[in-house]
Amino acid sequence: GDSVTQMEGPVTLSEEAFLTINCTYTATGYPSLFWYVQYPGEGLQLLLKATKADDKGSNKGFEATYRKETTSFHLEKGSVQVSDSAVYFCALSEYGGATNKLIFGTGTLLAVQP
Amino acid sequence: NAGVTQTPKFRVLKTGQSMTLLCAQDMNHEYMYWYRQDPGMGLRLIHYSVGEGTTAKGEVPDGYNVSRLKKQNFLLGLESAAPSQTSVYFCASRPGLAGDLGQFFGPGTRLTVL
16 A cells, blocks of 8 residues: 655754755555644644645745655755754645545654754 | 634543544535544544545544534544553544645644543
8 A cells, every 4th residue: 555654763953954854655646745744732734745746845945856756755954943843744645536545654853953 | 714623632531431522624624534643653544534424434443433414523432442542633624636735734632541
């Protein structure tokens, strides 16, 4: 079945450092790909998405490019801030599926130190 | 708009007790979902609904029941709680299949079963 694998955390960075969180997926169809962020004590918020190959999703300085050839959707940010500390989830939903269920990775905790 | 709300925010149960978690959304969304979040496992789908009056099993449905009597509400029931059901429960909704916008999440309910 479909699955998402993302790098284990925690990832600890200093403020203004470059961030990469790796995400790869396995899917039989043509999934849409998402990054969700969960701040402490809160629910998940959609950070960015891409619905087809070579699409780039971006929001709040974060970017991710849908790479069909490497089945990847890595999350990047050029300069992280303390306020970016959160858990980041990569997820997919299969295009055209009857329910558009989301399949999540296990999450990566990012801790940004001042 | 309040978005997706969940009641209660916290609950402690004894083994064998029952309870119902309420999810409400005011966005007129068709699809609603219940997930549980456990350390190191990401989010796993318990049950979902593709419209008023419909429900279906997700990845981990055992020990839970759901009902969608009104479009805006999705109830998750535990008939006889077990310690293995200690988790954080998230509800989510989405408008439909067209234009994959991802899912909108509630703030979560933290449940402890003693």
